[in-house]
Amino acid sequence: MKDLTGIIAQQTDIATGIRMLTEEFPGQVVFSTSFGQEDQVLADIIWRNHLPVRVFTLDTGRLFQETYDLMDLTRARYKQPFDVYFPQTEAVQNLLREKGTNSFYDSVENRKECCHIRKVEPLGRALQGAKVWITGLRAEQSENRHDMPVLEWDGHRGLYKYNPLIRWSFEEMIAYLKANNVPYNKLHDKGFISIGCAPCTRAIEPGEHPRAGRWWWELSKKECGLHS
Incomplete structure (x- = not known):
């Protein structure tokens, strides 16, 4: 895989890069989408080129209605299925019984606990059996993503993480969506750049960092644990 890593890193055509990975790891390449703009670019590339990639999403149970609307719109547009992973019912019930509905506002620890239950644990189940995890990460999104490579080994999860958009600019992403008439979340037109759970x-605001709208009440680095 060492030589392939270098080849993939230099591959500018994303569809070709994904196809090479699916040939190296048949049936073991997956793509996680949150239906953000970046993920819609990759979904379009995967489905438009009929690439053998399993697509999945995480439904935390606290998503915006606009996100659910986009899920249905995307399914209708591409006529392709995607798997949906939910948090474990008992874990959510215990959290709400012990700490209430919105405990994530009370402390960073509580917020990370909620993210772990609703996102990190379901992701672990979704990635079982995968050898390559395709993500829509871009370096501009947050500080800890600036130095992420195109293809990296995730030792914690025991798979390769492919970040084909990592060097894309926001403008490049928007240009692709417009050129290919890709459906997107209408909240983006209302100032929502990074969209997660509704609460x-x-x-x-104009000039704010793209991730400023996520967990806005916190001052620390804002990650949920999926890509830390």
Whole structure:
């Protein structure tokens, strides 16, 4: 895989890069989408080129209605299925019984606990059996993503993480969506750049960092644990 890593890193055509990985790891390449703009670019590339990639999403149970609307719109547009993973019912019930509905506002620890239950644990189940995990990460999104490579080994999860958009600019992403008439979340037109759970996401003001609207009440580095 060492030589292939270098080849993939230099591959500018994303569809070709994904196809090479699916040939190296048949049936073991997956793509996680949150239906954000970046993920819609990759979904379009995967489905438009009939690439053998299993697509899945995480439904935390606290998503915006606009996100659910986009899920249905995307399914209708591409006529392709995707798997949906939910948090474990008992874990959510215990959290709400012990700490209430919105405990994530009370402390960073509580927020990370909620993210772990609703996102990190379901992701672990979704990635079982995978050898390559395709993500829609871009370096501009947050500080800890600046130095992420195109293809990296995730030792914690025991798979390769492919970040084909990591060097894309926001403008490049928007240009692709427009050129290919890709459906997107209408909240983006209302100042929502990074969209997560409804209670934890707000629109940003002009000049604010793209991730400023996520967990806006926190001052620390804002990650949920999926890509830390």
